[in-house]
Amino acid sequence: MAIMPDRFEPFENSDAAASALADAVAQTLRGALATRRRASVIVSGGSTPEPVYRRLSVTNLDWARIDVVLADERWVAAGEEGSNADFIRRTLLTGNAADAAFTELKSPGARPADGLQAGEARLSALNWPADCAILGMGDDGHTLSWFPRADGLEDALSADGSLCAAISARPSPVTGPLTERITLTLRALEGVKLCALLIRGSAKRAALEKARLPGPARDMPVRALLNHPSLDLQIFWSP
Numbered sequence: 572m573a574i575m576p577d578r579f580e581p582f583e584n585s586d587a588a589a590s591a592l593a594d595a596v597a598q599t600l601r602g603a604l605a606t607r608r609r610a611s612v613i614v615s616g617g618s619t620p621e622p623v624y625r626r627l628s629v630t631n632l633d634w635a636r637i638d639v640v641l642a643d644e645r646w647v648a649a650g651e652e653g654s655n656a657d658f659i660r661r662t663l664l665t666g667n668a669a670d671a672a673f674t675e676l677k678s679p680g681a682r683p684a685d686g687l688q689a690g691e692a693r694l695s696a697l698n699w700p701a702d703c704a705i706l707g708m709g710d711d712g713h714t715l716s717w718f719p720r721a722d723g724l725e726d727a728l729s730a731d732g733s734l735c736a737a738i739s740a741r742p743s744p745v746t747g748p749l750t751e752r753i754t755l756t757l758r759a760l761e762g763v764k765l766c767a768l769l770i771r772g773s774a775k776r777a778a779l780e781k782a783r784l785p786g787p788a789r790d791m792p793v794r795a796l797l798n799h800p801s802l803d804l805q806i807f808w809s810p
């Protein structure tokens with residue numbers, strides 16, 4: 572099948588990119604709420620999207636009808652170092668957006684595999700496809716918790732399996748010490764209306780160009796998005 576070309580939008584600075592993405596997400600959610608009871612947005616950790624979340628948190632939307640769904644999580648509980656859920660609570664789920672329903676990925680259990688069933692049950696209760704996804708990318712070509720050559724990556728990139736997968740990443744400067752993770756799968760992104768990849772800086776631009784070259788997704792898992800036959804990926808880049 573032919574590859575759906577992505578749309579690359581360069582912005583002058585990170586503020587302009589954040590503001591354009593927050594506007595696009597708000598508009599998509601508003602449009603969805605005009606015809607459906609609930610709308611949803613998938614959100615990532617990482618430092619880049621914080622200004623997007625801060626903007627959205629003060630945006631006037633019917634947040635009580637919006638599901639905020641975590642894209643991926645380190646296997647740590649709320650209150651522990653590295654919790655993406657805490658980051659989202661702090662940056663997005665305040666102000667107007669405090670009324671949103673939040674679907675987290677951490678469940679009880681010693682390892683991500685122990686929490687897969689519970690995570691899947693929570694995710695299955697939501698409406699799919701989601702309306703928006705705000706994704707990031709690392710210099711190593713990972714996105715969500717799809718780390719290069721990680722254990723569990725095949726499950727995560729399978730388009731017809733579960734909505735979440737357990738990941739054990741190979742330790743690297745990008746992963747840091749917390750390599751046990753749970754992530755949404757490629758299947759969870761199928762059909763998302765606004766699928767946005769927000770990246771900043773020349774190293775990420777270079778990584779993106781490298782990922783565009785032919786090669787296996789296991790080396791640069793962002794390729795699963797770039798080479799997807801029907802995903803309409805929008806890349807918001809700023810220097």
Ligand SMILES: O=C(O)[C@H](O)[C@@H](O)[C@H](O)[C@H](O)COP(=O)(O)O
Pocket residue numbers: 615616617618619620642643644645655706707708709713714715716
């Ligand atoms: O849990 C996470 O760390 C993220 O979901 C991850 O996929 C992130 O989006 C990238 O690592 C980019 O992170 P930065 O924005 O900090 O570069």
